[in-house]
Amino acid sequence: xxxxxxxxxxxxxxxxxxxxxxxxxxxxxxxxxxxxxxxxxxxxxxxxxxxxxxxxxxxxxxxxxxxxxxxxxxxxxxxxxxxxxxxxxxxxxxxxxxxxxxxxxxxxxxxxxxxxxxxxxxxxxxxxxxxxxxxxxxxxxxxxxxxxxxxxxxxxxxxxxxxxxxxxxxxxxxxxxxxxxxxxxxxxxxxxxxxxxxxxxxxxxxxxxxxxxxxxxxxxxxxxxxxxxxxxxxxxxxxxxxxxxxxxxxxxxxxxxxxxxxxxxxxxxxxxxxxxxxxxxxxxxx
Numbered sequence: 001x002x003x004x005x006x007x008x009x010x011x012x013x014x015x016x017x018x019x020x021x022x023x024x025x026x027x028x029x030x031x032x033x034x035x036x037x038x039x040x041x042x043x044x045x046x047x048x049x050x051x052x053x054x055x056x057x058x059x060x061x062x063x064x065x066x067x068x069x070x071x072x073x074x075x076x077x078x079x080x081x082x083x084x085x086x087x088x089x090x091x092x093x094x095x096x097x098x099x100x101x102x103x104x105x106x107x108x109x110x111x112x113x114x115x116x117x118x119x120x121x122x123x124x125x126x127x128x129x130x131x132x133x134x135x136x137x138x139x140x141x142x143x144x145x146x147x148x149x150x151x152x153x154x155x156x157x158x159x160x161x162x163x164x165x166x167x168x169x170x171x172x173x174x175x176x177x178x179x180x181x182x183x184x185x186x187x188x189x190x191x192x193x194x195x196x197x198x199x200x201x202x203x204x205x206x207x208x209x210x211x212x213x214x215x216x217x218x219x220x221x222x223x224x225x226x227x228x229x230x231x232x233x234x235x236x237x238x239x240x241x242x243x244x245x246x247x248x249x250x251x252x253x254x255x256x257x258x259x260x261x262x263x264x265x266x267x268x269x270x271x272x273x274x275x276x277x278x279x280x281x282x283x284x285x286x
Contacts, residue, residue, distance in 0.1 A: 003061035008149035014065045017108045032104040043099035045283040049092045052278035056124045057084050058157040059116035063109035071101035083157040114276040116154040122274040123158025135258035138163040142268035151271040170198035188215035223247050
């Protein structure tokens with residue numbers, strides 16, 4: 001079955017990425033001048049993509065699509081599953097094909113795997129830092145424009161659960177919405193009256209909790225609360241709606257936050273700040 005990410009046109013992404021690298025539509029563009037001038041047209045390569053870091057793998061099937069886009073007859077073997085944790089030096093993919101095509105696709109393929117594996121690797125670190133218990137790690141909308149579906153795929157590979165995919169699949173009422181609506185109760189009530197089923201309400205004070213729930217909030221985002229305040233907030237909610245902790249979360253703090261018993265912890269840096277991992281691809285002429 002072809003690799004796919006729900007609601008994302010992966011083939012269009014591959015085509016657009018290669019088009020950008022090749023300069024299609026630009027004066028003199030539409031070709032890899034280095035490969036065309038240096039590599040014989042009938043030359044063939046064998047290559048191995050491997051990790052130079054300890055990583056959680058994400059994006060190999062997308063890398064395969066880049067190579068097959070330029071050489072449909074390429075032989076590509078993915079050696080590890082998505083979401084696997086691998087040690088430095090692990091071979092991730094073997095491929096054989098036309099040398100020009102493989103070299104032209106190389107950077108697009110590596111950029112994608114390095115970035116998505118970086119997101120998955122950081123996500124796994126946060127999942128492990130949570131420890132046991134019921135708390136679930138969530139990602140956020142703090143993604144690179146155009147890459148949201150890919151980055152949220154990578155957080156899933158790392159063990160997180162996706163939060164909202166966008167502005168359309170849940171209401172999230174934050175302080176600026178409340179400022180215009182004049183109160184949390186009015187803002188939440190308006191969303192409920194509009195027929196929105198999932199209404200997330202950001203609260204940063206304890207006195208906002210009851211109005212948010214009474215008006216129809218279905219999920220509370222407890223924002224930037226110190227641990228004692230967070231525990232008090234959870235006691236007030238008493239399980240009536242799911243609660244999410246957000247703000248001030250890092251690898252050093254997430255364990256203590258999760259220990260309060262909060263249902264979710266959201267972390268923007270999973271996608272906003274994840275460093276790319278070191279992955280290489282070495283070719284041998286055939």
